[in-house]
Amino acid sequence: MPCLPLHPRTRLASLIAAACLSQTLHAAQAPVGASEQTRSSNAAVLTQLPFSDRADYEAVTRGLIAPFDGQVSDAAGKPVWNLEGYKFLAAQDRPDSVNPSLWRLAQLNAHAGLFEVAPRLYQVRGLDLANMTLIEGDDGLIIIDPLTTAETARAALQLYYQNRPRKPVVAVIYSHSHTDHFGGVRGVIDEADVKAGKVKVFAPSGFMEHVMSENVYAGNAMSRRAQYQFGLYLPRGAQGQVDTGIGKALATGGSITLIEPSDLISEPYETRTVAGIELEFQLTPGTEAPAEMNLYLPQFKALGIAENASQTMHNILTPRGAQVRDAKAWSQYLDASLTRYGDKTEVLFGQHNWPTWGAEQVRTLIADQRDMYAFLNDRTLHLLNQGLTPMEIAQNMQTLPGELAKKWYTRGYYGSLSHNARAVYQRYMGFYDGNPANLNPLPPVESAQHYVEAMGGGEAVLAKVRAAMDKGEYRWAVQLGNQLLFAQPDNARARSVQAEAMEQLGYQSENATWRNMYLTGAMELRNGVPSQAGSSVSVDMVRALTADMFFDYMAVRVDVDKAVGHDLNLNWSFTEPDQAFNLTLRNGVLTHRAGLNPKADASLSMNKATLEQISLKQLDFPTAMQKGLIKVEGNGKKIAELLSTLDSFSPQFNIVTP
Structure with missing residues (x-):
């Protein structure tokens, strides 16, 4: 009875324990540089967006107490987290192989360390994919989201203790049911203290059920696809992985842990007091996660928005695979947050990226992201009711409306308009576009063989792929190349050309996950699928099943x-x-x-x-x-x-x- 595959973020952390992140795994065939068309495409971005706006560069360093630029290792001395590979981002000149907008975000997300958000409210950022938030109570610490692994969580807490008074941790809050927000819990508290009532663990209603159900049934396929989404095996560099959109990378190879919550939040709004700190929880089920909640701190006029708002458009359907999220409900919960807390919040902090300060700036960001998710839902429905199919809708929705198109925090670094529009279509209409020609198509290999034969054979298709690339038509080149590869998977020249075409699409992409997926595809076409060995199972999660x-x-x-x-x-x-x-x-x-x-x-x-x-x-x-x-x-x-x-x-x- 082999191991159960768990949530992609859990499984992937263990995948790399065996594969050691593969900065050196696939050195056999190096990537190619940016083409003339890619250089031109990326240069044009500089004229389309407000790069003179440097407010985020100030915000991302605000409150810095102690920087972090090293690594975290496990008990055996193996790196679990390593920022040294991202030093290339300090370069002033943007490389041609990175979209300028994504380069900007990658530089911002590279700022790591302990930061003061407000008096008695701190964050450790850049020691994992997510942030750890720490609230200084009268007689103890309250920690929000203890990262992915016990090793990174322990290191984050130690960084805090090196610079602030050493108070015991008296409560942990899981903002939602994704592994990078609870997996490091044993690095900051002891389960025995929870069972003895000395430490409370808060979570939204349904937390354990969704942690378990999300982590099992499709875990193997999700894990494999997540390798593409996060660029797990890509080298760090200007021709490789630069970011994920919501942080640098996943902590890898450490201990994924879980302690069952002692206190579940089940009402739409609930107030608790811990260590003299008033906590008001707002349940937001079915948004970024099936079980999720925001947190308002009236003493600090601070709103913790979990992962419901961030410095990027999020995913309605994550590329690794999941149940489609409800963009309409997401928008409505943000509006509820704006109504209830907008006039009494001076700082907004999330569990990815950096905070937003200033009452007006906070209200504007929440309202903008509310409008963005409402647009994704309503515009998709508007177009599907006119008979447009998923790809036609995605092509139609190239930009956000009005002022939303000009805001950095609505750019598609993690989610994308194209992917999200198709996700909303899927939520309402399913995978079938209504055209009987697409009702029962041939499977990929058989279909590809017919297409290649109809186009005159492999050499003819390869020539068309090269011609498309010469024109800079990389999307078409990849579509053609995919047909040829599925008809002739051992065609070495086809693999090489397809890898080059995918690479250029990756270099041009503003979306970090799209870049990672294109470049991972190119890497595997050149060097094969990376091998994986060892257990991918978190002991705590198996016990909780x-x-x-x-x-x-x-x-x-x-x-x-x-x-x-x-x-x-x-x-x-x-x-x-x-x-x-x-x-x-x-x-x-x-x-x-x-x-x-x-x-x-x-x-x-x-x-x-x-x-x-x-x-x-x-x-x-x-x-x-x-x-x-x-x-x-x-x-x-x-x-x-x-x-x-x-x-x-x-x-x-x-x-x-x-």
């Missing part, structure tokens, strides 16, 4: 072709905790329900801890039976039959080739 979730994921792993003809019925009991389930394999489909069936083929019982050990590969099923950790009654062969139908998923499947 319910038995229902284990069985749901087991059903995902059943290979129907192997399972058909092996109908069976099993009772599966846990002695600690006391739970019992009945599993049915029928028609190649595995289902389960609570309770026992007296007519089951076999029954087995174990502690849930034993199942956790098996899932973590600390123990195998036969050994557990030999040790008496698993007890079986009835036809034990039926249990073996079930286990023989389970597939293990390859974590490194092909993406840019069949």
Whole structure:
């Protein structure tokens, strides 16, 4: 029973523990430089945006107490976080291979260290993808979002303690259910103190359920695609990864941890007092995460906006894959924040990027981002009701309306207009565009073979790809090249040309994640898919999975072709905790329900801890039976039959080739 893949940010942190980030992994074929067309395209950006506006350069350094420009290592001395690879961003001259707007953001996000946001309110930024926020209470610290790994969280807290009074941590707040906002919790508190009531852990209602459900069922595919989104294997540099849009990168190779919340926020607004600090929580479910909440601090006139507003447009559907978010609800929650807190907030801080100071500036940013998400929803619906298809809508929505198009914090560095418009379409209409020609198209390889044949064969298609590139028509070149590669995946010249075309699109992209995806595709076309080894599972998350979730994921792993003809019925009991389930394999489909069936083929019982050990590969099923950790009654062969139908998923499947 192999390891369960978890949330992409969790899994990816462990992927790199084995792969060591691959700054040197793929040196066989180097990228090419920016073409004349790319240089011209990027130069034009300088005339289109207000680069003379330097307010963000002042904001990103405001309140700096102690800079950070080094690295954080794990117990074995391996780097978990390393900013040294981003020193190239200090260059005054922008390289031709980076969009000027993205270069600007990448420079801003490179500022790292301990910052004062307001008296008694601090942030550690640049020690992970997210920020750690610290509130100084009367007799202890309140920490908002303890980063991705215990190592980076511990280092962030230590940086704070080196510069501020050493008060104990008395509360942790998880703003939402993504791993970079809770995974480092054991680096700042001890679970025993939580159980003893000495430390509180606050989270929005539904937090644990969404942490678990988001991290299992499609985890393998999400993890693989997230390697592209975050540029995990790309070298840091002007021809590689420069940013993610919401921070530099993911902490990699450290310990992903989780402590279950002690206090859930379940009402739309709830007020608590901790260490003399009044905390007003605003629930915002279904926005950037299924379980998310904002936090208002009346004593500081400060609004913590979680990840609901930031210095960039966010994703309605993240490229790594997820459930489509509700842009309309997102907009409405921001409006509620503006109504309730706008007239009494002097600083807005988020869990990515840098804060915004000044009452008018805060109100304007919230209102602008409210309008942006409302536009994404309403304009997409307007166009789809006119009959436009997803790509036609995306092509139509090239810019935001009015003043929104001129604001840096609405630029598409993380989310994009193109991707978000298609996501809204998907939320309302699904994947089908209504054209019967697209109702049942041929699969990619077979379709590509027909297209290449119709265009006169591989050499003819390759010539058309080169001609498109000579004109700077890289989008068309990549579309053509994709057909050729899926028809002839071993065509070395096609791989090389496709890599060059993707590279130019990456160099031109203002969006950090699009750049990462294009450049990762180019890298894999040249050098193959990076290898991955080692466990990708967080022990805390496996322990937090319910038995229902284990069985749901087991059903995902059943290979129907192997399972058909092996109908069976099993009772599966846990002695600690006391739970019992009945599993049915029928028609190649595995289902389960609570309770026992007296007519089951076999029954087995174990502690849930034993199942956790098996899932973590600390123990195998036969050994557990030999040790008496698993007890079986009835036809034990039926249990073996079930286990023989389970597939293990390859974590490194092909993406840019069949």
